Amino acid sequence: MFKQIALYASFLLAAVQGAAAEVRPFPASFETREVRTDGATIHVRVGGSGPAVLMLHGYSETGDMWEPLAAEMVKDHTVIVPDLRGMGLSSHPQTGYDKKTQAGDIAEVLRVLKIESTDLVTHDIGNMVGFAFAAQHPAQVNRFVLIDAPVPGVGPWEEVLKNPLLWHFRFGGPDMERLVAGRERIYLDRFWNEFSADPTRFDEASREHYAALYALPGAMHSGFAQFAAFDQDAIDNKAFLATSGKLTMPVLAIGGEKSFGLQMASVMRFAATDVAEGVIPDSGHWIMEENPAATIKLVTEFLH
Numbered sequence: 001m002f003k004q005i006a007l008y009a010s011f012l013l014a015a016v017q018g019a020a021a022e023v024r025p026f027p028a029s030f031e032t033r034e035v036r037t038d039g040a041t042i043h044v045r046v047g048g049s050g051p052a053v054l055m056l057h058g059y060s061e062t063g064d065m066w067e068p069l070a071a072e073m074v075k076d077h078t079v080i081v082p083d084l085r086g087m088g089l090s091s092h093p094q095t096g097y098d099k100k101t102q103a104g105d106i107a108e109v110l111r112v113l114k115i116e117s118t119d120l121v122t123h124d125i126g127n128m129v130g131f132a133f134a135a136q137h138p139a140q141v142n143r144f145v146l147i148d149a150p151v152p153g154v155g156p157w158e159e160v161l162k163n164p165l166l167w168h169f170r171f172g173g174p175d176m177e178r179l180v181a182g183r184e185r186i187y188l189d190r191f192w193n194e195f196s197a198d199p200t201r202f203d204e205a206s207r208e209h210y211a212a213l214y215a216l217p218g219a220m221h222s223g224f225a226q227f228a229a230f231d232q233d234a235i236d237n238k239a240f241l242a243t244s245g246k247l248t249m250p251v252l253a254i255g256g257e258k259s260f261g262l263q264m265a266s267v268m269r270f271a272a273t274d275v276a277e278g279v280i281p282d283s284g285h286w287i288m289e290e291n292p293a294a295t296i297k298l299v300t301e302f303l304h
Helices: 002-022 063-073 099-112 125-136 157-161 164-170 174-180 184-194 204-214 219-228 230-244 263-268 292-303
Strands: 031-036 041-048 052-056 078-082 118-123 141-147 251-256 275-280
Touching: 031 099, 041 063, 041 099, 052 063, 052 099, 052 125, 063 078, 063 118, 063 292, 078 099, 099 125, 099 230, 118 125, 118 292, 125 141, 125 230, 141 263, 141 292, 157 164, 164 219, 174 184, 174 219, 184 204, 184 219, 204 219, 219 230, 251 263, 251 292, 263 275, 275 292
Parallel strands: 052 078, 052 118, 118 141, 141 251, 251 275
Antiparallel strands: 031 041, 041 078
């Protein structure tokens, strides 16, 4: 047991050192917190003062992706940036990867930080966690920005599942974990290359940084579990909509020009009543790497 703990600590130290050296650090005004939730410990970056904005990342990245936006928003906001359960420097429990449970993680983070209401900015799997949170705690969400990923069970979800590019939704389990062990970078390169307009914009330093974090013990199991939970997520989201109806807070649905584009807004109109649309030009899925300036402009104008 102690050997396993020591091994995990060595991986963690390497990841933290890599984060400082290879990915732009958050402004010095940010501090980090470790928040205990039901079954997990969530690593959270917190900085600034004023109205709150919470940023949720997606798969193959961590909260580190939000640094350019966080650096801008912290000038006049309280910015909260967690790593989702099982990703980055948060803990890697065996279970709890349905998005309803992860929304509980977010609710506990906000409770501990004494944040009563917040804007939400989310990307990829962060969209799914954010939607589950907003559906269950609508009074706590002022405005909601969802970026370039559909939500299970919402709109044309079954058609989305048929896209051959999304084979990884069904890729997981012990055998797949053995196949990827020690080859995390190879597996993740596929996401960064195929889902970008220009793979060179997802730079080598960022690839090395995230690959090291996803090589932490339990991290790939956690990542596969995020996808394996999609069927349950679809059931939960349909139940949310049937019980409480569509979201009523202002929503901005953004897609990358070479990715979901305006389809993001079309999807979200199945689940929200007040939906504005936006497109990040000259960008695929990785909006903060491919065109951060346009992303920041769209998001900050909507939130302000």
